Amino acid sequence: MAPLPPLECSATAEPLARSLLGRYLVRALPDGDVLVLRIVETEAYLGHVDPAAHTYGDRRTSRTDTMYLAGGHAYVYLIYGMHHCLNVVSGPEGVGEAVLIRAGAPVAGVDRMTRLRGLAGTNGRAVRPGDLAGGPGRLCQALAIDRSLDRVNLTDPQSPLWLAVGEPEPDEGKIARGPRIGIGYSGEAVHWPLRFALRGHPEMSRPRL
DNA sequence: ATGACGATTTACT
DNA sequence: GTAAATCGTCATA
Numbered sequence: 001m002a003p004l005p006p007l008e009c010s011a012t013a014e015p016l017a018r019s020l021l022g023r024y025l026v027r028a029l030p031d032g033d034v035l036v037l038r039i040v041e042t043e044a045y046l047g048h049v050d051p052a053a054h055t056y057g058d059r060r061t062s063r064t065d066t067m068y069l070a071g072g073h074a075y076v077y078l079i080y081g082m083h084h085c086l087n088v089v090s091g092p093e094g095v096g097e098a099v100l101i102r103a104g105a106p107v108a109g110v111d112r113m114t115r116l117r118g119l120a121g122t123n124g125r126a127v128r129p130g131d132l133a134g135g136p137g138r139l140c141q142a143l144a145i146d147r148s149l150d151r152v153n154l155t156d157p158q159s160p161l162w163l164a165v166g167e168p169e170p171d172e173g174k175i176a177r178g179p180r181i182g183i184g185y186s187g188e189a190v191h192w193p194l195r196f197a198l199r200g201h202p203e204m205s206r207p208r209l
Numbered sequence: 210a211t212g213a214c215g216a217t218t219t220a221c222t
Numbered sequence: 223g224t225a226a227a228t229c230g231t232c233a234t235a
Contacts, residue, residue: 063232078229078230080228082228
């Protein structure tokens with residue numbers, strides 16, 4: 001699979017969030033296993049104008065510094081003291097925008113992802129759609145993504161985590177949008193329709209679009 | 210130095 | 223439906 005052209009990530013967050021749908025996230029583990037997820041849900045965070053973004057008002061801290069890198073780098077942070085979230089930095093260097101990867105459909109390495117998620121047991125319980133990577137924290141756990149991958153170059157196939165281009169982009173009609181999840185603190189921005197997903201896809205997080 | 214809180218998930222009533 | 227888990231980050235002092 002071909003890597004995502006770096007130029008595409010210099011787009012602003014909103015169009016990038018749409019164009020990442022249907023693309024592939026490739027995780028090369030230290031032991032050689034390769035895990036692949038097809039991206040089915042994203043959210044755009046618009047930077048200094050966006051009350052929901054970590055970079056609102058151009059806030060610069062040691063954590064948010066990553067969001068000001070050039071588009072195509074990974075921004076990984078810890079949330080609620082226990083889950084990680086993966087973002088694709090967007091826009092040119094110096095602009096604090098990013099796209100949160102909210103859900104993916106398993107393509108390769110399902111067994112390994114199931115174990116990483118702690119759903120392996122022999123206790124016959126079915127793994128239902130969305131259990132593996134239907135949510136930003138689940139997705140990171142399924143791909144063994146943590147802070148050590150912060151600032152990785154996602155446009156380089158040599159990286160332990162990178163973005164690949166596979167099938168042609170989905171039709172606009174297959175893309176649904178709605179308000180973002182979990183940002184109730186952000187005033188008017190609660191209503192901004194910056195969440196994108198492949199319409200009705202079973203692996204997306206709740207509520208489904 | 211301290212306190213409040215979060216771009217979530219899970220288990221339980 | 224509600225609540226607990228759990229800690230780095232950020233603002234205030």
